[in-house]
Amino acid sequence: MLLLWLAASVATWVPARWTAQDPQSLELLAGTPINCLLMEKVSPEFLAAASSRGLAVLLTLRPEADLEAVLHSAVHAGLSGLVLEGAFEQAQRERARRALPQTGLPLIELPPRAHLRLDRSGPILGSYQGLWPGIRVSEKGVARAAPTGSPWLETNTGFLRYLRAATDAPIWIANRPPAGPTSMERYLAAVADAAIIGARWVVALDPDFDGRLQRREAKALAAWKRIAEHLKFYEDHPEWRNWKPSGQLAIIIDGTSGALLANGIVDMIAVRHVPLRVVPRQRLSQQALQGARIIVSVDPAALDEAAKQLLRSFTRAGATLLSGPPGWKFPAPTVDQITLDEKGIESLGEIWREVNSVLGRRNLGARLFNVAGMLSHLLASPDGAQLVLHLANFTSYPVENITVHLPGSYTRARLLAPGEPPRELALQQIEEGVAIEIERVSSCAALLLDCKR
Amino acid sequence: MTRRELLALLGGGAYAAPGRSAPVAIVRARGYEQGLEAAVAGLFDQLGGLGRLVKGKTVTIKLNLTGSPASRFEGRPLGSTHYVHPRLVGAVVHAMGRAGARRVRLVESCWATGGPMEEFLLDCGWPVRALATAAPQVEFENTNARGKGRRYVRLKTPPGAWIYPAYDLNEAYEQTDVFVSLAKLKNHATCGVTLSLKNSFGITPASIYGDDAGLEEPNENPTTGRAAVFHFGKRGPSRSAPQEFDPQSSRDPGYRVPRIVAELVAARPVDLAVIDGIETVTGGEGPWIDGLRFVQPHLLIGGLNPVATDAVAMAVMGYDPQAVRGTPPFHRADNTLKLAEALGVGSADLRQIEVRGLSIEQARFPFPA
Numbered sequence: 001m002l003l004l005w006l007a008a009s010v011a012t013w014v015p016a017r018w019t020a021q022d023p024q025s026l027e028l029l030a031g032t033p034i035n036c037l038l039m040e041k042v043s044p045e046f047l048a049a050a051s052s053r054g055l056a057v058l059l060t061l062r063p064e065a066d067l068e069a070v071l072h073s074a075v076h077a078g079l080s081g082l083v084l085e086g087a088f089e090q091a092q093r094e095r096a097r098r099a100l101p102q103t104g105l106p107l108i109e110l111p112p113r114a115h116l117r118l119d120r121s122g123p124i125l126g127s128y129q130g131l132w133p134g135i136r137v138s139e140k141g142v143a144r145a146a147p148t149g150s151p152w153l154e155t156n157t158g159f160l161r162y163l164r165a166a167t168d169a170p171i172w173i174a175n176r177p178p179a180g181p182t183s184m185e186r187y188l189a190a191v192a193d194a195a196i197i198g199a200r201w202v203v204a205l206d207p208d209f210d211g212r213l214q215r216r217e218a219k220a221l222a223a224w225k226r227i228a229e230h231l232k233f234y235e236d237h238p239e240w241r242n243w244k245p246s247g248q249l250a251i252i253i254d255g256t257s258g259a260l261l262a263n264g265i266v267d268m269i270a271v272r273h274v275p276l277r278v279v280p281r282q283r284l285s286q287q288a289l290q291g292a293r294i295i296v297s298v299d300p301a302a303l304d305e306a307a308k309q310l311l312r313s314f315t316r317a318g319a320t321l322l323s324g325p326p327g328w329k330f331p332a333p334t335v336d337q338i339t340l341d342e343k344g345i346e347s348l349g350e351i352w353r354e355v356n357s358v359l360g361r362r363n364l365g366a367r368l369f370n371v372a373g374m375l376s377h378l379l380a381s382p383d384g385a386q387l388v389l390h391l392a393n394f395t396s397y398p399v400e401n402i403t404v405h406l407p408g409s410y411t412r413a414r415l416l417a418p419g420e421p422p423r424e425l426a427l428q429q430i431e432e433g434v435a436i437e438i439e440r441v442s443s444c445a446a447l448l449l450d451c452k453r
Numbered sequence: 454m455t456r457r458e459l460l461a462l463l464g465g466g467a468y469a470a471p472g473r474s475a476p477v478a479i480v481r482a483r484g485y486e487q488g489l490e491a492a493v494a495g496l497f498d499q500l501g502g503l504g505r506l507v508k509g510k511t512v513t514i515k516l517n518l519t520g521s522p523a524s525r526f527e528g529r530p531l532g533s534t535h536y537v538h539p540r541l542v543g544a545v546v547h548a549m550g551r552a553g554a555r556r557v558r559l560v561e562s563c564w565a566t567g568g569p570m571e572e573f574l575l576d577c578g579w580p581v582r583a584l585a586t587a588a589p590q591v592e593f594e595n596t597n598a599r600g601k602g603r604r605y606v607r608l609k610t611p612p613g614a615w616i617y618p619a620y621d622l623n624e625a626y627e628q629t630d631v632f633v634s635l636a637k638l639k640n641h642a643t644c645g646v647t648l649s650l651k652n653s654f655g656i657t658p659a660s661i662y663g664d665d666a667g668l669e670e671p672n673e674n675p676t677t678g679r680a681a682v683f684h685f686g687k688r689g690p691s692r693s694a695p696q697e698f699d700p701q702s703s704r705d706p707g708y709r710v711p712r713i714v715a716e717l718v719a720a721r722p723v724d725l726a727v728i729d730g731i732e733t734v735t736g737g738e739g740p741w742i743d744g745l746r747f748v749q750p751h752l753l754i755g756g757l758n759p760v761a762t763d764a765v766a767m768a769v770m771g772y773d774p775q776a777v778r779g780t781p782p783f784h785r786a787d788n789t790l791k792l793a794e795a796l797g798v799g800s801a802d803l804r805q806i807e808v809r810g811l812s813i814e815q816a817r818f819p820f821p822a
Contacts, residue, residue, distance in 0.1 A: 151523065360674075361568055369575035372523030397528035401578035 023049030130175025247275025247365030275365030508553035550588025567598035638730030645782030649726030707786035760799030
């Protein structure tokens with residue numbers, strides 16, 4: 001009973017790293033949805049002030065911490081829980097896992113991606129490792145792109161899509177910003193990069209921004225307000241976390257075939273704005289593949305006979321199956337690794353060329369135009385009555401004149417965006433279904449569609 | 454001078470006509486919003502009016518949409534930097550319709566795709582539906598492959614051509630009464646400038662001249678540019694198309710690209726050249742070139758001869774249109790204008806060109822040396 005209550009409570013936590021020790025700093029949280037602070041040190045006065053505001057405070061421990069001492073004192077200190085962040089030794093983790101639940105305090109583990117255990121249910125599934133979302137910038141300060149290609153997007157969404165599909169636990173990604181000053185747009189991208197998948201980014205500010213915010217500088221306060229507005233936008237729609245990815249492309253993948261690493265096949269497809277459903281190998285089922293017209297099996301050798309039989313039934317029904325090269329095996333990621341290395345990308349080349357060629361101009365759930373520098377994610381409500389198409393803009397300027405082509409029939413389309421009133425959008429009938437024109441997306445938006453039943 | 458170049462100068466194609474060349478007009482345009490239609494109308498009026506050129510005709514407008522729409526400079530709209538601006542395209546199409554054009558076709562060999570041009574334009578953020586209604590009958594054709602047509606057409610180059618005897622093109626380039634080059638006022642990394650002449654480089658289909666063109670037959674799903682075939686001559690076009698005169702000739706892009714451009718303009722003459730210099734970039738043709746700078750010359754330049762129009766545009770940019778290789782802006786390439794002149798396309802001699810509207814001095818907007 002206690003564990004159930006605990007899980008329900010933890011699921012509503014909106015986390016942020018907090019460095020200030022001054023209780024007055026908590027005033028900055030007023031009007032924001034942030035209700036859970038991750039701190040590396042904390043005073044009794046601060047804890048009391050936080051508690052009076054209904055805020056949870058978690059003490060963040062690193063592998064070098066004296067775990068035993070903290071475990072003994074945590075409950076009496078008034079903490080709301082502990083966070084193990086980093087590559088703890090197995091024995092340390094087991095010790096903490098055994099000890100903490102007896103105290104009624106949740107233990108949140110943020111290990112390296114390579115140490116993630118999807119089969120072990122904790123109150124939160126997460127990692128401290130992540131890319132800093134945005135457009136990759138070259139040494140000369142300009143967007144990195146192929147001479148005539150798309151800008152290169154740094155994103156954690158491929159990894160998060162996999163976690164979302166592999167577990168029902170709330171997901172946190174606790175990557176930090178770069179050490180130097182970072183633009184507000186990059187913070188908004190970090191919020192959206194996690195939130196569009198139904199995960200939460202553990203808000204963390206660079207030291208410069210943090211310092212200016214604590215000094216209540218006007219520009220920092222304005223940026224903080226904007227970040228909070230974006231957090232609130234997604235927190236105001238908790239139902240979206242229970243909606244399932246929609247689309248007719250399914251990709252069967254797991255941690256041993258690259259799902260834990262960025263820049264892999266899921267990210268490659270996502271950058272093309274093809275709606276896709278990640279199906280972890282362990283969750284492969286008739287239902288998981290329902291409606292799929294294209295199925296990508298990244299590591300066919302890992303499939304058992306039942307899974308192969310299932311795939312055969314789909315291909316017999318008309319679906320296209322694309323498989324990774326026979327005998328090909330992804331190397332297991334190392335503790336420090338979060339992106340595919342050159343060799344990994346090269347190995348994906350063969351399957352990517354095939355996937356790219358089969359995708360062509362097909363509409364597998366949505367086709368988007370003028371969305372370079374953006375990411376999207378299409379979700380369907382459990383009853384099939386609504387779709388939401390998330391749009392996250394990674395550029396530092398508003399994107400104008402986006403067009404979306406959707407198969408099917410709809411009765412209403414609305415554009416929701418942080419800090420803006422909802423906008424009704426016109427539905428134009430086209431051969432593919434409907435076309436919707438979006439005039440402008442500043443940082444992120446959600447296109448909400450009511451389906452014709 | 455090669456035998457072929459000598460023949461070009463001596464042959465019937467050589468431009469040697471005395472007297473004034475076709476006129477070129479320069480008008481001021483404050484931006485792409487208010488007053489643009491009036492500026493466009495003023496430009497065409499300076500050239501004697503559009504009616505006599507387009508009434509009852511099929512007009513094909515080759516747009517300049519260089520590179521991928523995903524490639525943006527400083528996050529600005531493509532039309533403000535290295536593409537022609539959609540509002541200018543709309544204004545030109547509307548003017549054509551008002552002047553009585555029977556059909557207006559917008560064409561471009563869209564970067565790395567054989568898909569519908571309408572979808573490419575949507576990817577550019579263009580108002581396709583509005584463009585489609587800017588004149589009574591507006592069509593779109595991606596000429597990067599065979600497109601909506603049934604066949605490719607073969608357009609021959611004149612005597613004196615250097616690289617190819619003919620080019621195989623989308624049939625839209627033949628099925629037209631009036632061919633318009635709607636270009637951007639820009640520098641070009643290889644050719645020095647890219648104006649109404651260089652815009653014609655993009656009439657070639659990557660299905661035949663692309664790096665992934667079929668060896669024997671065209672590849673109707675091209676996904677690359679044309680550097681291997683055209684710039685470097687590392688491979689030939691699909692064997693279904695005419696091959697090079699001399700595969701042993703120079704492989705230097707500064708030799709090849711200007712000659713290919715000149716040949717294309719001679720094979721598919723430009724009847725009306727319009728150059729968008731309202732907003733643009735200096736220093737190169739697109740964001741993949743280092744050192745680009747966004748500028749606002751606020752100019753539209755137009756003419757009935759592309760060599761004359763480009764000559765005036767170059768002078769406005771602060772360059773000598775008769776400059777030789779090794780001098781600005783032709784640092785690494787031969788002068789495309791002079792090569793086109795050698796094929797009889799027009800004159801790059803400013804003394805032969807009547808400039809209407811603003812004078813070159815009034816319009817001068819220096820580009821980098």
